[in-house]
Amino acid sequence: MKCEHCGAKIDDDSTFCYSCGKKVEKIAAPTMEEKVENIPSQGGFSGLSIASLVTGILGMAIIPIILGIVDLIRINKGIASHRGKVFDIAGIVLGALAIVVWIIIIIVGLTVFSGFY
Numbered sequence: 001m002k003c004e005h006c007g008a009k010i011d012d013d014s015t016f017c018y019s020c021g022k023k024v025e026k027i028a029a030p031t032m033e034e035k036v037e038n039i040p041s042q043g044g045f046s047g048l049s050i051a052s053l054v055t056g057i058l059g060m061a062i063i064p065i066i067l068g069i070v071d072l073i074r075i076n077k078g079i080a081s082h083r084g085k086v087f088d089i090a091g092i093v094l095g096a097l098a099i100v101v102w103i104i105i106i107i108v109g110l111t112v113f114s115g116f117y
């Protein structure tokens, strides 16, 4: 490619012009790459995915499921980081387990109470 400052022919991979020493800005392709790389690095694990996992561990039943689904939708739209996907799924699974546990507790509780009367 040609240097945009002095017009000298320079290597495609080089970031500086050998002739004038100015920084060579690459057009289109590198900026696209940067954008793609920036989405996961900016967000890391999204707050929602962490919230989903934490509330899931705390056994908050429906809350981690909602948070996990919302974050998965955000990941599909490209807003949230893909790294949070594991947390979202873990949060949804833990939330589902928590619902099952809560139902068992309620049934057992009702059975115990009905036994008293």
Ligand SMILES: [Zn+2]
Pocket: 003, 004, 005, 006, 007, 008, 017, 018, 019, 020, 021, 022
């Ligand atoms: Zn130059």
